Amino acid sequence: MTDRRAFLKWLSASGLAACAPPLRASSQAHVVVAGGGFGGATAAKYLRKFNPALKVTLVEPRKELITCPFSNWVIGGLRNIDFITHSYDKLVKHWGVRLLQDRVAGIDAEKKTVRLGGGDLLRYDRLIVSPGIELDFDAIEGYGAGDSEAIPHAYQAAGEQTLNLRRQLESMSDGGVFVISVPLNPYRCPAAPYERASLVANYFKRHKPRSKVIILDAKSRIPEQAHFYRGWQEFYRLGEKDAMLEFVPGPDGAAVSVDAKTRTVLTGEWEEKHKADVLNIIPPNKAGKLASSNGLTDDSGWCPVNPVTSESMLIPGVHVIGDSADMSPLPKSAYGANSQAKNCALAVIDLLQGRSPPEFPGWMNTCYSMLSDHHAVSIMRRYKLDNGKIISVKGGGASPYDTDHAREVSYAISWYRNMIYDTLG
Amino acid sequence: MSARTLLFIACLLTTCAHAAEVDGRSIALQCTGCHGTDGNSQGKTPELIGKAYDQLARELKKFGAGRKHPTMMDRVVRSYTWAELKAAAEYFASLDEFARD
Ligand SMILES: Cc1cc2nc3c(=O)[nH]c(=O)nc-3n(C[C@H](O)[C@H](O)[C@H](O)COP(=O)(O)OP(=O)(O)OC[C@H]3O[C@@H](n4cnc5c(N)ncnc54)[C@H](O)[C@@H]3O)c2cc1C
Numbered sequence: 185m186t187d188r189r190a191f192l193k194w195l196s197a198s199g200l201a202a203c204a205p206p207l208r209a210s211s212q213a214h215v216v217v218a219g220g221g222f223g224g225a226t227a228a229k230y231l232r233k234f235n236p237a238l239k240v241t242l243v244e245p246r247k248e249l250i251t252c253p254f255s256n257w258v259i260g261g262l263r264n265i266d267f268i269t270h271s272y273d274k275l276v277k278h279w280g281v282r283l284l285q286d287r288v289a290g291i292d293a294e295k296k297t298v299r300l301g302g303g304d305l306l307r308y309d310r311l312i313v314s315p316g317i318e319l320d321f322d323a324i325e326g327y328g329a330g331d332s333e334a335i336p337h338a339y340q341a342a343g344e345q346t347l348n349l350r351r352q353l354e355s356m357s358d359g360g361v362f363v364i365s366v367p368l369n370p371y372r373c374p375a376a377p378y379e380r381a382s383l384v385a386n387y388f389k390r391h392k393p394r395s396k397v398i399i400l401d402a403k404s405r406i407p408e409q410a411h412f413y414r415g416w417q418e419f420y421r422l423g424e425k426d427a428m429l430e431f432v433p434g435p436d437g438a439a440v441s442v443d444a445k446t447r448t449v450l451t452g453e454w455e456e457k458h459k460a461d462v463l464n465i466i467p468p469n470k471a472g473k474l475a476s477s478n479g480l481t482d483d484s485g486w487c488p489v490n491p492v493t494s495e496s497m498l499i500p501g502v503h504v505i506g507d508s509a510d511m512s513p514l515p516k517s518a519y520g521a522n523s524q525a526k527n528c529a530l531a532v533i534d535l536l537q538g539r540s541p542p543e544f545p546g547w548m549n550t551c552y553s554m555l556s557d558h559h560a561v562s563i564m565r566r567y568k569l570d571n572g573k574i575i576s577v578k579g580g581g582a583s584p585y586d587t588d589h590a591r592e593v594s595y596a597i598s599w600y601r602n603m604i605y606d607t608l609g
Numbered sequence: 610m611s612a613r614t615l616l617f618i619a620c621l622l623t624t625c626a627h628a629a630e631v632d633g634r635s636i637a638l639q640c641t642g643c644h645g646t647d648g649n650s651q652g653k654t655p656e657l658i659g660k661a662y663d664q665l666a667r668e669l670k671k672f673g674a675g676r677k678h679p680t681m682m683d684r685v686v687r688s689y690t691w692a693e694l695k696a697a698a699e700y701f702a703s704l705d706e707f708a709r710d
Contacts, residue, residue, distance in 0.1 A: 519642050523638075526635075526638040542632035542635065543630060545693075547639070548640075550681075562681060578687070580688050588680060591680055592680050595653060598651075599654070600652075601645075602641070602643055602645040602650055602651055604651075605645050605646055606641050609646070
C-alpha cells in the first residue's frame with residue numbers, strides 16, 4: 185500500500201472520509217427510523233455509511249422485506265416469492281444499524297420520544313418516518329378491508345396478498361376473466377397496475393389462452409401510454425374482436441361500487457357492470473397510518489415536508505420520506521424513496537453537526553415496466569428544486585420506441601438487484 | 610507532509626464538497642440505485658467503481674454525443690450538466706482507493 189492509500193484507508197475507517205471535523209458530542213446522536221421499506225432502510229444504511237459514529241435504530245415490524253417492486257413478476261408467474269424476499273441481516277451486521285422488530289405506536293415530538301408497540305420508549309435526536317401507504321377502504325362502496333381476502337388488492341405490503349392473487353389466477357379455469365380496478369392519482373408506482381395487467385395477460389396467453397384481462401381505470405391518461413397501447417395491441421390484440429386485454433379508461437371505468445359476493449364491479453355514471461372470475465381492486469392511496477395518526481398529514485392525506493431536508497412542515501425534528509411525503513410531481517416509487525432517503529440522511533447528518541448543506545442535487549426516479557415476459561419499457565426522470573417548487577428536468581422520459589426492449593428486461597432485473605443492494609446491503 | 614496537510618489534500622481529492630460548487634457525492638448517489646452502492650454493481654449494469662476518471666468521463670461524453678446505443682444512459686446524461694457528471698465521475702473514481710485491496 186502506498187502512504188496515500190494507507191492514509192485514505194485510515195480516513196475511511198475512522199469515519200472521517202467525508203471531512204467531518206473531529207468527533208463532537210453531537211455525533212453520538214441517536215436517529216430513529218420508523219419503517220424498514222425502501223425509504224427507511226436506505227436512510228438507516230446511509231446514515232451509518234456517512235457517519236459511523238451515529239447511533240441508528242430501525243423499527244420495523246416485519247421479519248423480512250418482501251418488495252412490491254417485482255411482485256407483479258410473482259403474480260404473473262415469472263418468479264416465485266423468494267425472489268422478492270430479503271433479510272435485514274446486512275443492515276445490522278455490515279452497517280451496524282440497530283434493528284427492533286416492533287412497530288412505532290406513537291410519537292411525542294415535544295419529548296422527542298417514540299413509543300413502541302411493546303410499550304417501551306425510545307429517545308431520539310431526529311426521527312425519520314417512512315411508513316409507506318394506507319389504502320382508502322372508504323372510497324369504493326362494498327369494498328372494505330375485510331373483503332381483501334376474497335378480492336385482493338396486492339398493493340400495500342407484498343407477501344400474503346401477492347400469493348393470494350397468484351393462487352386465484354392459477355386456479356381460475358381457462359376462459360375466465362381477470363378484472364383490475366385502478367384509482368385516481370396520486371398512488372404508489374403509477375405504472376404498476378398496467379404492468380400487472382400486462383403480466384397477467386402474458387400468463388393467460390401462455391397457459392389459459394381463452395381468458396381475458398379487463399382494466400377499469402378512474403383516469404383517462406396513463407403513464408407511458410403510447411408504449412402500453414402498442415404493447416397491448418402487439419401482444420394481446422387490444423381493440424380486436426378476440427382481444428385478450430380490454431381497457432376501459434375514466435371516467436367510464438371508475439369503480440363506483442363492488443359486489444363482493446359475485447365479484448362484480450359497477451363503473452361510471454351509468455353503473456356499467458363488469459363481472460370477474462378473479463378481481464383485483466386497487467383502492468385510492470393515502471399516507472401511512474403512522475403518519476396520519478401522529479399529525480404529520482394535512483387535508484390532502486399526505487405529509488407536507490421541506491423538500492431539501494424532508495423535515496415535516498407540521499412537526500419539527502420529524503422527517504417524512506417515501507410514499508407518505510408529498511413530493512409531487514416526483515412519483516411515489518421505490519427509486520424515488522431511495523433517492524429521498526439518501527438526501528435526507530445527508531441532511532440529518534449535517535443538521536446534527538450544525539453544518540450547512542452543500543448544493544442540493546434534487547432527486548432521480550427510474551422505473552421498469554414489463555409489457556410481456558420479453559419486453560420491458562423504462563422511464564427515467566430527474567427532479568430539481570426551482571424557487572422552492574419541485575420540477576422535472578428536461579432530458580428524461582420513457583425509452584424510445586426503437587430501444588432494444590428485450591435488453592431492457594435484463595436491465596430491469598439488474599435494476600432490481602442493485603436497488604436491493606443499495607437499500608439493504 | 611503533516612497529517613493536517615494530508616487531511617486537506619485527501620479532502621480535496623475525495624469528498625470535501627462543502628466548498629465546491631457541485632457536490633459529486635450527492636449526484637453520484639442518484640446513480641447507485643441502478644449501478645449499486647459505490648458503483649459496485651450486482652447485475653448486468655456496468656460497474657463504476659474501480660474505473661479511472663478518464664474512462665468514466667469518456668463513456669459519459671460518448672453517451673452525450675449520441676455515439677453509443679444505450680438503453681438508458683443517453684437520457685441520464687441529458688438530465689445533468691457536464692459539471693455535475695464530472696463531479697460524480699470524480700467521486701466514483703476516488704472510491705476504488707478504499708475498496709480494492
Ligand atoms: C405492485 C407494485 C409494484 C411496484 N413496482 C415498483 C417498481 O418497479 N419500481 C419502483 O420504483 N417502485 C415500485 N413500486 C412502488 C414502491 O413499492 C413504493 O414506492 C416504495 O415501497 C415506497 O417506499 P416507502 O419506504 O415509502 O414504503 P414501504 O416500502 O411500503 O415501507 C413501509 C414500511 O413501513 C413499515 N411500517 C408501517 N407502519 C409502521 C409503524 N407504525 N412502525 C414501524 N414500521 C411501520 C411497513 O411494515 C413497511 O415495511 C411498486 C408498488 C407496487 C404496489
